[in-house]
Amino acid sequence: MSATRTPTDWKSDIMQKRIAGRYAAERRFKFAGLFAVVLSASFLAFLLFTMMGNGLRGFTRTEIALKIDFPASPLLLDPAAITDESLNQANLPMVTDTVAKKLLGADADALLSPTAWISIRDAIKADPKILSRTETISVPASTGLDLAAKSNGSPEMEAAAARLKQQGVLSTGFNFSFLTASDGTDPTQVGIWGAFKGSLLTMIVTLLLSFPIGVATALYLEEYARKSWWTDIIEVSINNLAAVPSIIFGLLGLSIFLNLAHLPRSAALVGGMTLALMTMPVIVIAGRNAIKSVPPSIRDAALGIGASPVQVVFQHVLPLALPGILTGTIIGMARALGETAPLLMIGMRAFIATPPGGITDPATVLPVQIFLWSDEVSKGFVEKTSAAIIVLLAFLLAMNGLAIYLRNKFETRW
Amino acid sequence: MTEEQTKLAIENPKMSARDVKVFYGDKQAIKGVSIDVGMDHVTAFIGPSGCGKSTFLRTLNRMNDTVASARVEGEITLDGENIYAASMDVVQLRARVGMVFQKPNPFPKSIYENIAYGPRIHGLAAGKADMDVIVEKSLRRAGLWEEVKDRLTESGTALSGGQQQRLCIGRAIAVEPEVILMDEPCSALDPIATAKIEELIHELRGRYAIVIVTHNMQQAARVSQRTAFFHLGDLVEYGVTSDIFTNPRQERTKDYITGRYG
Ligand SMILES: Nc1ncnc2c1ncn2[C@@H]1O[C@H](COP(=O)(O)OP(=O)(O)OP(=O)(O)O)[C@@H](O)[C@H]1O
Numbered sequence: 159m160s161a162t163r164t165p166t167d168w169k170s171d172i173m174q175k176r177i178a179g180r181y182a183a184e185r186r187f188k189f190a191g192l193f194a195v196v197l198s199a200s201f202l203a204f205l206l207f208t209m210m211g212n213g214l215r216g217f218t219r220t221e222i223a224l225k226i227d228f229p230a231s232p233l234l235l236d237p238a239a240i241t242d243e244s245l246n247q248a249n250l251p252m253v254t255d256t257v258a259k260k261l262l263g264a265d266a267d268a269l270l271s272p273t274a275w276i277s278i279r280d281a282i283k284a285d286p287k288i289l290s291r292t293e294t295i296s297v298p299a300s301t302g303l304d305l306a307a308k309s310n311g312s313p314e315m316e317a318a319a320a321r322l323k324q325q326g327v328l329s330t331g332f333n334f335s336f337l338t339a340s341d342g343t344d345p346t347q348v349g350i351w352g353a354f355k356g357s358l359l360t361m362i363v364t365l366l367l368s369f370p371i372g373v374a375t376a377l378y379l380e381e382y383a384r385k386s387w388w389t390d391i392i393e394v395s396i397n398n399l400a401a402v403p404s405i406i407f408g409l410l411g412l413s414i415f416l417n418l419a420h421l422p423r424s425a426a427l428v429g430g431m432t433l434a435l436m437t438m439p440v441i442v443i444a445g446r447n448a449i450k451s452v453p454p455s456i457r458d459a460a461l462g463i464g465a466s467p468v469q470v471v472f473q474h475v476l477p478l479a480l481p482g483i484l485t486g487t488i489i490g491m492a493r494a495l496g497e498t499a500p501l502l503m504i505g506m507r508a509f510i511a512t513p514p515g516g517i518t519d520p521a522t523v524l525p526v527q528i529f530l531w532s533d534e535v536s537k538g539f540v541e542k543t544s545a546a547i548i549v550l551l552a553f554l555l556a557m558n559g560l561a562i563y564l565r566n567k568f569e570t571r572w
Numbered sequence: 573m574t575e576e577q578t579k580l581a582i583e584n585p586k587m588s589a590r591d592v593k594v595f596y597g598d599k600q601a602i603k604g605v606s607i608d609v610g611m612d613h614v615t616a617f618i619g620p621s622g623c624g625k626s627t628f629l630r631t632l633n634r635m636n637d638t639v640a641s642a643r644v645e646g647e648i649t650l651d652g653e654n655i656y657a658a659s660m661d662v663v664q665l666r667a668r669v670g671m672v673f674q675k676p677n678p679f680p681k682s683i684y685e686n687i688a689y690g691p692r693i694h695g696l697a698a699g700k701a702d703m704d705v706i707v708e709k710s711l712r713r714a715g716l717w718e719e720v721k722d723r724l725t726e727s728g729t730a731l732s733g734g735q736q737q738r739l740c741i742g743r744a745i746a747v748e749p750e751v752i753l754m755d756e757p758c759s760a761l762d763p764i765a766t767a768k769i770e771e772l773i774h775e776l777r778g779r780y781a782i783v784i785v786t787h788n789m790q791q792a793a794r795v796s797q798r799t800a801f802f803h804l805g806d807l808v809e810y811g812v813t814s815d816i817f818t819n820p821r822q823e824r825t826k827d828y829i830t831g832r833y834g
């Protein structure tokens with residue numbers, strides 16, 4: 159050991175170089191961070207841009223205004239006895255075809271949606287008085303014409319679209335039925351409502367099961383369970399569960415909920431239960447961390463004035479841990495909302511044309527609907543797929559927004 | 573116990589400990605301490621860091637129950653009743669023996685709610701008006717009312733350190749305990765806040781049995797009438813405060829209060 163130490167010379171060359179190196183490292187780190195942010199932001203922008211480009215067109219529909227002179231048409235329908243049955247059995251498809259051919263030319267078959275007559279049926283049902291006069295009714299165009307009208311079709315259809323536009327019978331407008339209808343075979347008629355409602359019901363089941371069970375598990379493990387090899391095993395198992403591929407949860411759901419418990423196949427109930435299995439470990443892990451980070455001094459304070467352990471947990475620990483628990487719940491629920499594989503395993507891939515009335519009805523969910531549509535051959539489904547993706551992203555955004563709002567509301571300012 | 577200490581045994585002690593030993597796992601932190609705490613005095617615990625003052629204090633309201641590794645032997649009574657008996661209700665015990673912690677720990681709730689919480693969970697208030705009275709009375713006794721009466725809905729954590737500590741004292745006395753244990757209540761406070769709390773202890777004396785842990789010899793001399801000197805888990809000397817400071821009987825006590833070690 160040297161007895162005398164010279165004072166540090168902060169101005170020496172070595173020191174100066176060291177300081178310069180430190181600043182350079184700082185700048186490099188800042189730049190790397192910035193680069194990462196820009197990269198992920200541009201991926202997101204690219205995704206949104208392509209989705210919007212395709213998807214927004216999926217929300218519109220081309221319609222043809224058909225002018226029908228009902229008294230003069232060959233319609234066989236008694237205006238005095240209009241019921242659902244008589245309407246369905248009337249020769250409306252034939253009438254539609256005849257009128258269209260007269261108005262639009264011989265290729266009318268290719269211009270109108272095969273289900274165009276349904277719009278006419280609905281118009282009559284809404285107001286039977288139109289049967290005694292000439293009425294203009296908008297009916298959906300065929301997929302080919304629809305695409306052509308949005309300038310993306312075959313040459314013949316482009317020509318037909320130009321001709322009809324000239325006639326002034328073609329219009330493209332917001333397609334409300336996309337938001338209110340369900341799956342179908344004709345891309346001009348399909349809607350997202352059935353899948354949306356299916357997702358909503360599934361998410362509600364998932365939340366109602368995974369949140370209370372997950373929070374209770376986290377509380378028990380943190381507050382009550384004595385440390386032992388037994389709790390260690392539980393901890394390891396839960397951490398493993400959070401990393402298990404989702405398809406395996408689907409198989410588990412299939413064998414337990416369907417084959418063993420005989421719950422209804424394809425239902426939101428089973429879908430929700432399966433996804434709850436997947437979401438729960440995420441909530442438990444986030445919940446335990448949140449509970450652990452509640453300062454012990456708050457527990458002491460409450461115990462010190464004679465609060466019972468249950469009062470300490472529910473009146474102090476849980477409220478303070480809630481923001482953290484909610485964050486975990488958002489992550490878990492967002493993952494569950496986008497999940498397809500496990501739901502395919504429990505039969506939620508069936509073709510379902512009516513929205514589910516409850517959690518035990520056959521249903522499908524948004525990501526599965528997207529998967530099914532993307533598999534369709536008909537070209538009209540391409541933009542419907544993108545539109546469905548936009549609905550899914552909007553759902554996700556709304557869910558996250560709500561959760562962030564709730565989290566900020568419960569956030570404690572120290 | 574030495575002869576002098578025996579003479580100090582108090583008639584009708586509020587709390588008394590007999591041969592109390594505390595273990596953390598295999599490590600013994602308190603090695604057989606016997607002491608009586610009376611209603612009429614403030615009792616100060618002094619001693620070097622790590623000698624077991626906090627540990628012993630926490631045995632008096634069974635806060636050590638929350639430490640998984642801690643084990644307590646011996647007998648501690650409150651009004652003659654063994655607080656470690658199976659029949660003792662710990663929740664009620666902690667309401668009767670209140671505690672103020674070394675670090676201020678108000679709830680992250682409003683000032684009002686901080687005080688009202690204890691009386692509410694024990695059902696001490698007959699209604700909103702009654703609760704208002706309890707809150708005002710407790711804050712007045714804690715010497716905080718004038719400073720916070722216009723901001724009762726603000727968060728307790730937004731107060732200064734000294735105000736927070738007085739809030740915690742107010743919170744402790746709001747449940748009308750019989751004993752108040754204070755673990756270095758002034759260790760983080762400036763002289764003015766410290767003076768306020770010492771004043772408060774003077775006012776509270778007689779109404780509650782008070783035990784205070786402190787590292788500050790002057791403070792022990794100022795606020796207490798009885799002083800206990802702990803060293804390495806032993807109660808070395810217990811006596812009238814003025815005697816301990818002017819005429820310590822034990823060599824170790826003398827060394828400590830004269831600053832020779834600590
Ligand atoms: N939770 C615990 N687990 C294990 N050992 C502990 C625990 N708490 C305290 N101890 C040990 O018990 C002994 C007494 O600690 P205690 O906190 O009672 O000291 P103290 O006199 O209050 O000290 P200080 O004046 O620094 O607060 C110390 O040796 C400490 O290491």
Ligand SMILES: [Mg+2]
Nearest residue numbers: 625626627755
């Ligand atoms: Mg201490």
